[in-house]
Amino acid sequence: MNMVFCRGCAKEIHSTAVACPQCGAPQATQQSFASGPAIATGNAYVEALKNYAVFKGRATRREYWMFVLINLGVAIVFGVLDALLNAQGILANLYSLAVFLPSIAVGARRMHDTDRSGWWLLLPIVNLVFLVQDSQPGDNRFGPNRKGIN
Template identity: 35%
Template sequence: MRDYFSVIKKYADSEGRARRQEYWMFCLINVLISYLFLFIGEAIHDDYALFAVYTSLTVIPSLMVTVRRLHDTNRSGWWMLVAFVPLIGAIIGISVMMEDGTSGDNDYGTDPKATPGSI
């Protein structure tokens, strides 16, 4: 949950770098909360309103953590556009997100693994 809330706190911050753990934990918790709202919405018959509100509130943090994750691999945030390439784009995008970050400093900041207090 710490990684999820750290992404939410950096709501519109595309500066710096995000470790794999921060990115993937945010994705996991985000999906779980989304499904929770889907199930709650289904139970109270609200036609996906809760899910739509939650999704709209987390679009920007999701994009920003993706940009910071790309920065950790020393890539520009524009690499997100590779997802629009049919079929191969998703494969390339997932493989880039699974790569280990650049050791030491890179063009986008200091190594988050080397920062005291980060896990």
């Protein structure tokens, strides 16, 4: 029998209780997602690299923009290393080639999160507007909402 503590009165209650029988405080419900938690590893960059060729499903706004931010930082570091080693951009170009497919995949999944096809990535200004929008609440044709919003 799984027992947890009430969020309101700290009395011990069953883990499946929706509300505390003592004080009536609503309890957090455990949600399971068909496509897994929003970020399983805790690092959006690693998560996007693990799903480097997955074009199905949805990616949260946080997952996408953290990938972009970390990717930009790594690219800058490789650019500086190229300059220091006089490598003529070879390291930065190899890195850009290595993350090309994961970048497209996470972008397509981000478009799916706003209930749009990944093909919208081909339109330069329009895709930026869609990439900054919040997730569509609830399920859509690309799967369940990974943030747990219904």
